[in-house]
Amino acid sequence: MVSAGMKTTAVLGLDALPYWYIGKLREWGQTPHLNKLLENAGALECIPPITPSSWPSIMTGVNPGKHGVFSFHHVDRASRQRRLVSSLDLEHPRVHEILSFNGIENIMVNPIPDYPIIPVKKSVIISNMFFTPRPSSHPREYYERYFRGVEGLGEGNYKEFIVKYVGAIEDMLVEDNGRHGFVWLTLNFPDHEFHKNPRLLDNPAVSAEVWRGIDRLAKYLLDNFDNVFLVSDHGFRFFNFRVSINDILYNHGFVVLAKKDEEVALHDALAQQKGIRTRRVRVPAKLYRLVARLGLEPQARRVFRFVARLYSRLTGGELVPRTGMPIDYHRSKAYMPESGMYGVYIFDDDVGRDEVYRILREYKGLRIWKTEELFSGPFTGRGPDIVVVGDHERGYSLGPARVVGTIYVKTKYHTHDLWGVFGARTSDGFLEESIRGGLFRNTIVAPLVLCSTGVPVSRHSDDLELIEKMCPGRVETAVYTGKFQVVKSIFKARQKITSRKRMVNS
Numbered sequence: 001m002v003s004a005g006m007k008t009t010a011v012l013g014l015d016a017l018p019y020w021y022i023g024k025l026r027e028w029g030q031t032p033h034l035n036k037l038l039e040n041a042g043a044l045e046c047i048p049p050i051t052p053s054s055w056p057s058i059m060t061g062v063n064p065g066k067h068g069v070f071s072f073h074h075v076d077r078a079s080r081q082r083r084l085v086s087s088l089d090l091e092h093p094r095v096h097e098i099l100s101f102n103g104i105e106n107i108m109v110n111p112i113p114d115y116p117i118i119p120v121k122k123s124v125i126i127s128n129m130f131f132t133p134r135p136s137s138h139p140r141e142y143y144e145r146y147f148r149g150v151e152g153l154g155e156g157n158y159k160e161f162i163v164k165y166v167g168a169i170e171d172m173l174v175e176d177n178g179r180h181g182f183v184w185l186t187l188n189f190p191d192h193e194f195h196k197n198p199r200l201l202d203n204p205a206v207s208a209e210v211w212r213g214i215d216r217l218a219k220y221l222l223d224n225f226d227n228v229f230l231v232s233d234h235g236f237r238f239f240n241f242r243v244s245i246n247d248i249l250y251n252h253g254f255v256v257l258a259k260k261d262e263e264v265a266l267h268d269a270l271a272q273q274k275g276i277r278t279r280r281v282r283v284p285a286k287l288y289r290l291v292a293r294l295g296l297e298p299q300a301r302r303v304f305r306f307v308a309r310l311y312s313r314l315t316g317g318e319l320v321p322r323t324g325m326p327i328d329y330h331r332s333k334a335y336m337p338e339s340g341m342y343g344v345y346i347f348d349d350d351v352g353r354d355e356v357y358r359i360l361r362e363y364k365g366l367r368i369w370k371t372e373e374l375f376s377g378p379f380t381g382r383g384p385d386i387v388v389v390g391d392h393e394r395g396y397s398l399g400p401a402r403v404v405g406t407i408y409v410k411t412k413y414h415t416h417d418l419w420g421v422f423g424a425r426t427s428d429g430f431l432e433e434s435i436r437g438g439l440f441r442n443t444i445v446a447p448l449v450l451c452s453t454g455v456p457v458s459r460h461s462d463d464l465e466l467i468e469k470m471c472p473g474r475v476e477t478a479v480y481t482g483k484f485q486v487v488k489s490i491f492k493a494r495q496k497i498t499s500r501k502r503m504v505n506s
């Protein structure tokens with residue numbers, strides 16, 4: 001129950017809603033309630049601009065050096081193995097866990113990392129939209145009652161799916177009737193649609209019915225909660241060039257090519273986790289180089305998408321393209337281990353970081369940092385030694401983690417950019433003033449949400465000084481990491497017992 005004096009709060013998370021897109025939605029004019037939240041928005045700088053790392057920064061209020069998740073993959077520096085991250089890699093509690101520790105009832109739809117669900121008291125946790133191999137909820141009844149009938153992400157009917165999904169959330173909130181005074185809803189729209197159907201970048205009307213569904217949800221939240229926030233975990237845009245980091249490192253002798261392909265290709269790994277069969281299609285390096293030089297990469301990609309859809313319809317499996325040459329993970333000295341890692345790991349002791357840093361700085365189209373310039377905290381070592389993103393404002397994005405035979409590919413490629421949004425509408429209107437038009441790091445969100453709800457923020461929050469300036473009233477802090485480690489340990493121990501029981505029973 002909500003205690004007296006506490007504000008009710010709702011957070012709507014829209015994956016990949018770009019800061020620059022606010023103008024598009026305003027122009028279109030079909031999302032009046034969403035626009036109310038966007039009126040007061042600032043830009044959210046998200047580094048790295050990748051879902052499994054940026055959402056945890058948003059939800060915890062600390063950078064990856066403190067929460068421990070830098071990308072889809074965890075890289076083991078000793079063995080050089082890559083594996084998909086899970087919620088157990090997270091080292092700092094998220095908003096719903098912090099609320100639980102304060103005894104406040106809340107609903108969290110799609111926490112990230114989303115798998116496995118770590119059950120905590122007072123939290124309803126639903127996880128069924130992003131990467132989880134098993135859609136589920138805690139308590140179990142919620143999934144059964146509201147989401148059972150909403151089919152999974154069937155290709156081709158995504159729009160129908162998301163409209164139904166938003167409807168299911170509304171049904172749940174209406175029946176809940178304010179019992180949970182705090183609600184956080186993360187949706188994979190528009191990210192999923194931007195990737196599949198980039199025309200949406202030019203025109204919101206391409207997904208009109210989805211926007212209308214989300215706008216109705218925004219209206220419900222505005223009507224029923226004191227404070228409503230809107231947040232996204234990065235932006236999205238078209239790029240004119242892709243820069244291949246591993247080609248640079250190959251040319252300078254840090255990367256060795258492999259005979260056998262050991263890449264844990266993301267698309268592959270996520271599909272397999274969900275039990276979808278995949279088939280890798282090797283694109284010969286010479287052919288790729290030729291296509292790239294002729295500037296035909298965008299067309300080639302469209303043809304591949306068409307073939308892949310056909311394949312999926314006929315066989316139910318998924319085609320995964322592999323361009324260029326795989327790198328040798330053990331003999332190479334420094335490399336970007338997987339796509340979407342936004343950085344270089346240096347594995348060999350006799351490679352100096354300054355040297356690699358200097359080399360990368362000579363190439364145009366890149367923004368480069370030594371990891372400690374961006375991140376701090378006990379888990380900084382899990383991330384890359386040098387952080388690299390494309391120079392997004394000049395149209396450069398990173399290429400795949402392979403050696404493709406050319407450093408720059410001229411193309412028309414749509415993917416994440418650094419700037420998400422953060423907007424608010426609060427009962428006293430105080431926060432809006434300081435958020436509107438500003439530029440913030442993504443770690444600002446959780447502490448601001450917590451303090452405006454009236455809950456002590458984490459003492460480890462990255463932006464405490466800024467929070468104290470922005471929040472109305474005195475900001476209280478508390479340490480939550482110890483409690484979170486205990487919760488995780490208990491959960492892990494229980495998991496072990498359950499899996500042992502399963503083994504005995506089978």
Ligand SMILES: [Zn+2]
Pocket residue numbers: 015016050051052191233234
């Ligand atoms: Zn995302």
